[in-house]
Amino acid sequence: MDIKAIEKKWQAKWEKDKINNFDKKNIDKKFYVLEMFSYPSAAKLHVGHWYNYGPTDSYARYKKMKGFEIFQPMGFDAFGLPAENYAIKTGVHPQDSTEENIARMETTLKEMGAMFDWSNEIKTCMPDYYKWTQWLFLQLYKKGLAYRKEAPVNWCPDCQTVLANEQVVQGLCERCHSTVVQKDLTQWFFKITDYAEELLTGLDGLDWPEKTKAMQRNWIGKSVGGEITFKLEDGSDEFKVFTTRADTVFGVSYVVLAPEHPLVKKITTEKQAQAVQKYVDDTAKTKEIERLSLDREKTGVFTGAYCINPVNDKKVPIWISDYVLYSYGTGCVMGVPAHDERDFAFANKYGLPITRVVKGASGVDDTLPFVDDGVLVNSVSYDGLTCEEGRKAILQDLTVKNQGGFKINYRLRDWLVSRQRYWGAPIPVIHCDKCGIVPVPEEDLPVKLPYDVEFKPDGKSPLAKCEKFMNVKCPVCGGKAHRDPDTLDTFVCSSWYFLRYPDAHNAKQPWDVDLINQMLPVDKYVGGAEHACMHLLYSRFITKALRDMGYLNFDEPFKSLVHQGVILGPDGNRMSKSRGNVISPDDYVKEYGSDTFRMYLMFGFSYTEGGPWNDGGIKSIAKFLDRVEKIVTTVADYKNNKVTNFGKEEKELNYSRHYTIKSVDRDMENFSFNTALARLMEYVSALYKYDALPMEKKNVAFMQECIDDLVLMISPFAPHFGEELWSILGNKKSVFTCDYPTFDEKALVKDEIEYAVQINSKMKAKINVPGDANEKEIEALALQNDVIVKALDGKPIKKVIVIKGRLVNVIA
């Protein structure tokens, strides 16, 4: 078979017949299969692309043959830093390089032979797409879910832009690994925290990998506790602390504010001013680097001020320390050294008093700090309560006194979406001296990204220097105004692309509401695990926000999610140019064809695990496909003979056939491609075995049926090859418009079943038992067996356990 030629032939035919395009007539049978779209890089498709798209396409083809109307679109996440950085280095405009890369990737993606519906392609950098990204921003703004504020934000000095929390990994920029610093800047945020609770509870109903759900739960970080108000000693002001241990409030011996806390300046006494200022300055400078070192010693400075503990009116010193984070909770913490490790270390270092207020329930537990729950002591009227009761009672009483109350806190912060970069969707907002922030009227969208811009980074947005872009009239008062010079985080673009796909050409609205309510949610979403706390979380948030605005009626965008594993280099390391262990799909595709390549990816690895690349395996797949071709073409050439006999051999082959259908069904649903292929290999061996019979004994008509099923079953795995064989068998219609074989339970009933016979759980013998024998009969047959009789040697039998279809265990 001339692989290259048949690949071209069928790809052209599929395109001509539009067989890959979604047909809205069958929308009631829709099945939305989505692979995460890719960034248009200059390099060719890498193994990761193939591993994501190839097997998933096989799954989609399988579902299509099972009668579903498949929607499997493809597009490009085309805005972003790499193109811009490339431009800075080489002078090639991001738009030019991006378009060129997209064109090349389209070609190679088509050569893969996946059934992508290109008629609904999306490119996020095109005005007909980002117009609606901007529209989305405006809707969030209207709803109060997009807001602008000055805050300490993460700044990457190398990328020269701010980053979302999710893009900072262990204090480093996710992209370029430079150390991220804190800066006070006025930026746009999306209020994802409004949805924290629903984002958390919604996870329970999702068919997602447990690990990914756990990561999101962790990231959202719900913690149930309370807030307690501390008044300053002089009564001039007050502040709240968040705590999960209100039960220990009688043990407070100091209070700590984050160094950035605005109250610090106000309360610091003259005597302490210098020390406090120095500490604040030092924190700002060293924070991010220091944070990387574990177990670092706690430091802090006394402000000189005191506040009052609301439960016992005791005077409590106020300190500042960088172990308190300004951005979590209230930015203030009550110090209870007796019952918290950090507070204990801090108190010991600075000689602060340690008051025990919880006793272990058992009574034998006198090491400090004691962080477990127990019974309250030294807490006046609350003594004797359990910690649990104490928390409730104390917060309840504080609520009554208006000095605190129950409170839930989340670790999740609002999503910082502005970026000081050029290659992104402009933020559709106008700043007017008179009117303030004015959203761009929807009819004026898109706010087009200008082409002629100096994008060398200098810490400011490149767009700010483009006067043509910046200077506009205020849409409200008509006066002088200027545009927002920032662009949107590319994760905004990708947080809704799956909503645009079904209606990608709609020029009047982002989508037709009725249509996407029928097309969504995505039935199977497949992509890398690295997006757990970014793209996958953002998309859920945007979906819920749009639902609340009435633009759609479902709660979750991705019903079922699968992460493919990572294919490593042959040396077991992640593939990288510097290691020189990069496997190029091209070389293999050239030699073996795309079907063989994708099939090896399915066979050689557990899909969600991945693993090191191995050359040997791919040859075995090529060999297997040869075997398939040989048996199919051999049998196709047989003239029908007269044999209609359906005896032992036919039954055996028929069993193998239906067992294979059944197994492949189950395996495909589980993305267990390797075992599905293993079953198909066994089936091919069974066909060879039957074919080895003399011609006058072969039921050729039956065998040809079996061959049809083989080709039908193998086609999703090797689409070009399957299509070719299907036409060799004389079929005119595409194999992908045919029904997948279904199994017949009756064919799976065996006349005779082999049982293992154990004595005291040790395997001793095997016996054949008629398929319809009952337990008594099975037991009798087992006990009659020579080996068993001999091994028992007349010992009395205590008990016999019969497991139908499996084994007999004789306890003696």
Added chain:
RNA sequence: GCGGAUAUGGCGGAACUGGCAGACGCGCAGGACUUAGAAUCCUGUGGGCAACCGUGCAGGUUCGAUUCCUGUUAUCCGCACCA
């Protein structure tokens, strides 16, 4: 420290609800075909001469454990001073 996962032959990896561990493939060995090789086809292949022993390690539950429970080790991933 917290959360999640993984550990099975020489190798990649199977094992549905607790029921014959090692499916399928690679590799290896032997055989057939061939002048010979390649290709192909067939057979064998966890260890041990054997009784037996074997799913990271130590226990437990059970007639029976890769599977369930307790503890433990190693590796990987994510988060990490979150009050």
